[in-house]
Amino acid sequence: MKNKTYWNLRAKKNKKKIKSTTNFNLIKDLEISILKHLFKKYLKSKNLRILELGCGNGINLVELKKKFSKFDFVGIDYSEEMIKYAKENSKNIEFYVGDITNTNLYDKFSKFDLIFTNRCLINLKSDNKIKLSIKRAQNVLKKNGYFVFLENFRDGHKNQNKLRNILNLKNRKVAKFNKFLDEKKFKTLLSKNFKILENENYSSLNDLLLYVLTPNNSFKINYNSKLQKKLILLLTHFLNKNKYMMRLNYNSGQNNLIVCKKK
Ligand SMILES: C[S@@+](CC[C@H](N)C(=O)[O-])C[C@H]1O[C@@H](n2cnc3c(N)ncnc32)[C@H](O)[C@@H]1O
Secondary structure (H helix, E strand, O other): OOHHHHHHHHHHHHOOOHHHOOOOHHHHHHHHHHHHHHHHHHOOOOOOEEEEEOOOOOHHHHHHHHHOOOOEEEEEEOOHHHHHHHHHHOOOOEEEEOOOOOOOOOOOOOOEEEEEEEOOHHHOOOHHHHHHHHHHHHHOEEEEEEEEEEEEEHHHHHHHHHHHHHOOOOOOOOOOOOOOEOHHHHHHHHHOOEEEEEEEOOOHHHHHHHHHHOOOOOOOOOOOOHHHHHHHHHHHHHHHHHOOOOOOOOOOOOEEEEEEEEO
16 A cells, blocks of 8 residues: 555544544654744744644644744645645644655745654655655755754664563564654755754653553553553653653664754
């Protein structure tokens, strides 16, 4: 099955729900808290323009619009079904169907102050396509604008499997429709046109609990355990109230946050 068909079917089934884009509802709370935290930290003026690439059914943008109502938000996704439900989710955000690897996708847009991706580049499954989509998007990013990535990386995933193996759990495989990024290669790609400001393995503590400590067998993951809920509450609480990202020193999370600034 083609990736696009997969996402269309998922949106058709789960409509406006978080389930359309992830199996793990709680991680969305953390991702949205991280985005809000970054917006407060870096975006000091009003009336800024924000773009999400691969916005799915628009949940990130809907939550951000509630908090930053003066900003203009635009979301692009190649799944017609995702965009259909994104439009139902909000009338104050512009949503468009489009493939982020396409050449003339951005012709109609004026420039943005911040562009972000959240578990979207992993779907492209090719270094060349990732390179192309970043190159295209950076042309609609203002000078000194921010490019933010919340993506999955092989490095943390490998470490996570190392820990699972010590506890006699089998390796977790990456889903067929994803290819996790290589951190070193990705940072080299970015460094040509961007200054990297932050690189955080933000899910290290979360993934240690979810994928290493709580599973009783190799295949079953409990995305909704009481412990997991408590941990997400702690993580989001510290971010929201203390602007502090609770982290674990061992790089065991499969998700990194990379913030960079266009040179
Ligand atoms: C895991 S979902 C994440 C959705 C959203 N970013 C979020 O965090 O809720 C990945 C999304 O990327 C979209 N996507 C994948 N490849 C794409 C492409 N080449 N162009 C545009 N969107 C794409 C999929 O349709 C899907 O909605």
